Amino acid sequence: MNENIAIKVDGLGKRYSLGAGGRQHDSIRDLLVDKVGGLFRRKRSQGPNEFWALNDASFEIKKGENVGLIGLNGAGKSTLLKILSRITAPTLGTAAISGRVGALLEVGTGFHPELTGRENAFLYGSILGMGREEIARKLDDIIDFAEIRPFIDTPVKRYSSGMYVRLAFAVAAHLEPEILLLDEVLAVGDLTFQRKCMEFAKKLQRRQATILFVSHNMFSIKTMCSRVIYLKKGRVVFDGPTDEGIGIYERDCMLGSVPWMKSEGEAPVRVTDVEILAEDGTPRSVFEMGERMRIRLAYEAIRPLDSPTFILSMTRSDGIDVCNFNTETDGVDLGRLEGKGTLELRTPPLKLVSEVYSLSILVRERGFKTLLAAQMGGSFHVRHELFDGHFGVFHEPAEWSGDWASSIARPAERRA
Amino acid sequence: MNTMTGVEGAGRTTPQIVEIRPSRGLLDLELGAVWAQRELLFILVMRDLKVLYRQAALGATWAIIQPIFAVTIFTVVFGRFARMPSDGIPYPIFAFAALVPWNYFADAMRRSGTGLVNESDLVRKIYFPRLIIPLAAVIAPLIDAGIAFVVLLLMAAWYGIFPGLHILMVIPLMALTVLFALAMGLLLGPINVRFRDIKHTLPFLTQVWMYASPIIYPLSLIPDQWKWAYSLNPMVGIIESFRWAVTGQGDPNLTPLLMSTGLVVVLLAGGLVLFKRMERSFADLI
Numbered sequence: 001m002n003e004n005i006a007i008k009v010d011g012l013g014k015r016y017s018l019g020a021g022g023r024q025h026d027s028i029r030d031l032l033v034d035k036v037g038g039l040f041r042r043k044r045s046q047g048p049n050e051f052w053a054l055n056d057a058s059f060e061i062k063k064g065e066n067v068g069l070i071g072l073n074g075a076g077k078s079t080l081l082k083i084l085s086r087i088t089a090p091t092l093g094t095a096a097i098s099g100r101v102g103a104l105l106e107v108g109t110g111f112h113p114e115l116t117g118r119e120n121a122f123l124y125g126s127i128l129g130m131g132r133e134e135i136a137r138k139l140d141d142i143i144d145f146a147e148i149r150p151f152i153d154t155p156v157k158r159y160s161s162g163m164y165v166r167l168a169f170a171v172a173a174h175l176e177p178e179i180l181l182l183d184e185v186l187a188v189g190d191l192t193f194q195r196k197c198m199e200f201a202k203k204l205q206r207r208q209a210t211i212l213f214v215s216h217n218m219f220s221i222k223t224m225c226s227r228v229i230y231l232k233k234g235r236v237v238f239d240g241p242t243d244e245g246i247g248i249y250e251r252d253c254m255l256g257s258v259p260w261m262k263s264e265g266e267a268p269v270r271v272t273d274v275e276i277l278a279e280d281g282t283p284r285s286v287f288e289m290g291e292r293m294r295i296r297l298a299y300e301a302i303r304p305l306d307s308p309t310f311i312l313s314m315t316r317s318d319g320i321d322v323c324n325f326n327t328e329t330d331g332v333d334l335g336r337l338e339g340k341g342t343l344e345l346r347t348p349p350l351k352l353v354s355e356v357y358s359l360s361i362l363v364r365e366r367g368f369k370t371l372l373a374a375q376m377g378g379s380f381h382v383r384h385e386l387f388d389g390h391f392g393v394f395h396e397p398a399e400w401s402g403d404w405a406s407s408i409a410r411p412a413e414r415r416a
Numbered sequence: 417m418n419t420m421t422g423v424e425g426a427g428r429t430t431p432q433i434v435e436i437r438p439s440r441g442l443l444d445l446e447l448g449a450v451w452a453q454r455e456l457l458f459i460l461v462m463r464d465l466k467v468l469y470r471q472a473a474l475g476a477t478w479a480i481i482q483p484i485f486a487v488t489i490f491t492v493v494f495g496r497f498a499r500m501p502s503d504g505i506p507y508p509i510f511a512f513a514a515l516v517p518w519n520y521f522a523d524a525m526r527r528s529g530t531g532l533v534n535e536s537d538l539v540r541k542i543y544f545p546r547l548i549i550p551l552a553a554v555i556a557p558l559i560d561a562g563i564a565f566v567v568l569l570l571m572a573a574w575y576g577i578f579p580g581l582h583i584l585m586v587i588p589l590m591a592l593t594v595l596f597a598l599a600m601g602l603l604l605g606p607i608n609v610r611f612r613d614i615k616h617t618l619p620f621l622t623q624v625w626m627y628a629s630p631i632i633y634p635l636s637l638i639p640d641q642w643k644w645a646y647s648l649n650p651m652v653g654i655i656e657s658f659r660w661a662v663t664g665q666g667d668p669n670l671t672p673l674l675m676s677t678g679l680v681v682v683l684l685a686g687g688l689v690l691f692k693r694m695e696r697s698f699a700d701l702i
Contacts (some may be wrong), residue, residue: 003548016700037551082437083436085542085543086434086436086543086696087539087540087542087543087699088438088699088700089437089438089696089697090436090438091438092438093437093438094435094436095435095436095437096433096434096435096436097433097434097436098432098433098434101434103542103543104495105541105542106541109537109538109540109542110537110538110542111542112463112467114466114467114470114471115467117461117464119463122459123459123460123463126455126456126459126460127456127459127538127542127544129453129544131455132455132458132459132532218448286628321542
C-alpha cells in the first residue's frame with residue numbers, strides 16, 4: 001500500500017439477512033423446525049430476504065485528509081464505519097488501514113454505573129485502546145475538559161446525563177488517534193458541548209489526523225471536510241468536493257418524504273421543488289441574522305384539494321422547532337387547488353440566532369387537521385458574531401429603564 | 417489540553433497496516449492481539465471485582481459467608497441425615513474441599529458463557545479481541561476461590577488436618593479448572609450469542625452437573641465397572657485430586673486426572689476454533 005494512503009477500501013460489501021425468512025433463528029427450536037422442513041423443500045429460497053447494507057464500495061483516503069460520509073438513514077454509513085473499525089466483518093471485498101485507529105461509534109459505551117468517574121475513565125480509556133500509564137498521565141486534562149473535578153470520585157450512576165457524556169467524550173478526545181472514525185457522536189449533548197466537540201475535531205485536524213466523519217449536520221461537514229462520500233442504498237454515488245456532494249445530497253433529501261408520512265404513493269399533494277433564496281431572489285444558504293428570506297415551493301396536487309394549509313417549519317440542528325409560517329394564520333386561502341403551481345413565502349426579518357436550521361414543508365387540511373403531505377426542504381445557516389445558542393432561540397433588542405446611579409451610562413432621553 | 421497538540425501519539429506507534437477481509441484461516445487465533453491488549457484484560461477483571469460487592473453492607477465478607485453456608489447445609493443434610501460416606505475425612509472438610517474448585521468452575525463457566533451477551537454494548541460498538549471477555553470472566557472469580565481456600569485451610573486446621581507438601585498440587589489443579597471453565601465459556605458463549613437458550617439452560621446444567629460430580633459423595637461410591645464413564649466428567653479428576661491435595665487422605669487418583677487433562681485440552685482447542693470462527697459475526701447477531 002502506498003505510504004501516503006491511510007484507508008484503502010476495495011469492493012467492500014456487507015450482506016444482512018432479514019427477519020425469520022432470512023434464517024435468523026431466535027431459538028434452537030426454530031432452527032430445528034426449519035432444518036427439518038428444509039429436507040422436504042427442493043431449494044432454499046434466497047434473495048428477497050437479504051439486503052446489501054453496503055455494496056461494492058471502493059475509495060482511498062490520504063493521510064491527513066478529512067472526509068465526510070453523508071447519506072440518509074440506512075444508507076450504509078454506520079455499516080462502513082463498523083467494518084473499518086473491525087467490529088463486524090465484510091461479506092465481500094477488502095480494506096486496509098495504516099495507522100492507529102480511534103473509532104467513536106458511540107460515546108460512553110462500556111461505562112459501568114457502579115464505578116466512579118475516575119475508575120470509568122480508566123475503564124473506558126482501555127476499551128478505546130489507551131494504556132493505563134497513558135490514561136494516568138492525561139487524567140488531569142481529561143477531568144478539566146469534562147468539567148467534573150468535584151465529582152470524579154462519585155459513582156457515575158449519580159451523574160446527570162450531561163456529566164456522563166462530557167466525561168466519556170473527554171476520555172475519547174484524549175485518544176490521539178492517527179485515524180479517527182466518527183459516527184454522529186458530535187451530535188450529542190447541548191450546543192455548548194457540540195461546540196467543544198467541533199473544537200476537538202479541529203485540533204485533530206491541525207495535527208494532520210485522518211478523519212472519516214459521519215454526520216447529518218451539513219454545516220459541520222462543510223466546516224470540517226474538503227471531500228465527501230455520498231452513500232445511497234449502500235452504494236457510493238458521489239465522491240468528491242464537499243459543496244458539490246452536499247448539493248446532490250440536499251436535492252435528493254428535499255424531494256424525499258420525511259419518514260413518518262405513510263407512503264409516497266398515498267399523498268394527495270407533492271412538493272416537487274423547494275428553493276431557499278435571498279430577498280433579491282438569488283439562491284443562498286447562508287444568511288446574516290435579521291435578513292429576510294424567500295422560500296419558493298413548487299407543488300403538484302394529485303387530486304383537487306379544498307383550501308389546504310401549507311406550513312413551513314424551521315428546525316434547529318438539535319431538533320427544536322423554532323418557528324413556523326403557514327398560509328392559514330397569515331390569512332391566505334388557497335381555494336380549490338388543482339394540478340401544478342408555485343407558492344412563495346417572504347419571511348419577516350429573521351431574528352434567529354447563529355445556527356443551522358432545516359426546513360420542512362407540511363400540507364394539512366384547513367384547521368390544521370389531517371396531514372396530507374410532509375417533506376424535507378433543505379437547510380440554511382444563520383450567522384451572527386455574538387448571538388448564538390447561548391442567547392436563546394432568537395434575539396431582539398429591547399428597551400431598558402430604571403433608576404440607576406451611574407450618570408455616564410444613562411440613556412439620553414431619560415436625562416431630558 | 418496541551419497534550420492534544422503533541423506529536424507523541426502519532427509518533428509512538430510504528431505504522432502497522434491492518435487488513436480487513438471477509439474470512440481468515442481456521443487456525444489464525446490472533447493470540448498476539450490479546451497479549452497486546454492485556455491491560456484491557458486487567459482493567460475488565462478489576463472492574464468485575466470492584467463491582468461485585470459494591471453497595472453491599474457486608475462487602476467481600478460474602479465470599480466467606482456463601483461457601484460456609486453451603487458447607488453447613490451439606491453437612492447437616494448429607495453428612496448427618498443421609499450419613500453419606502466421606503472416605504474418613506470429616507464431612508465439612510470433605511464437602512468444602514470439593515466446593516472450592518466446583519463453585520469457582522460453576523461461576524466462571526456462567527460468567528464466560530454469558531459474558532458476550534452481557535457486554536453486548538461493547539461488542540456492538542467497539543473493537544477489541546473478543547477473547548478478552550471470556551478470559552476476564554474466568555479470572556475474576558479466582559479471587560473468591562482464593563478467599564474460600566483460605567477459609568478451608570483454617571477449617572481443616574481446626575479439625576486437626578495440616579496438609580503437607582502435596583498442597584502445592586492445588587496450583588496446577590486450579591490452573592486446569594481455569595482452562596476447563598474457559599473452554600466451556602468459549603463453546604457456550606458463541607452459541608449464547610445466537611440462541612439465548614444457553615442462558616436458561618446454564619443454571620439447570622450447573623445443578624445436574626454438581627450432582628454428577630463427587631462433591632457430596634466420594635468417587636469410591638461409584639461401582640468399579642462404571643468409574644471410567646463417570647470420569648469422562650473432567651470435574652471428577654479435578655475434585656478428587658483437589659481433596660487429596662488438601663487433606664492428604666486417599667490417593668491422588670491419577671487416571672481420572674489424566675482423562676480430565678486430555679478432555680480439557682481437546683475442548684479448549686475446539687472452543688478456541690469455534691470462538692474465532694464466530695467472532696466476527698458477534699456484532700451482527702447479538
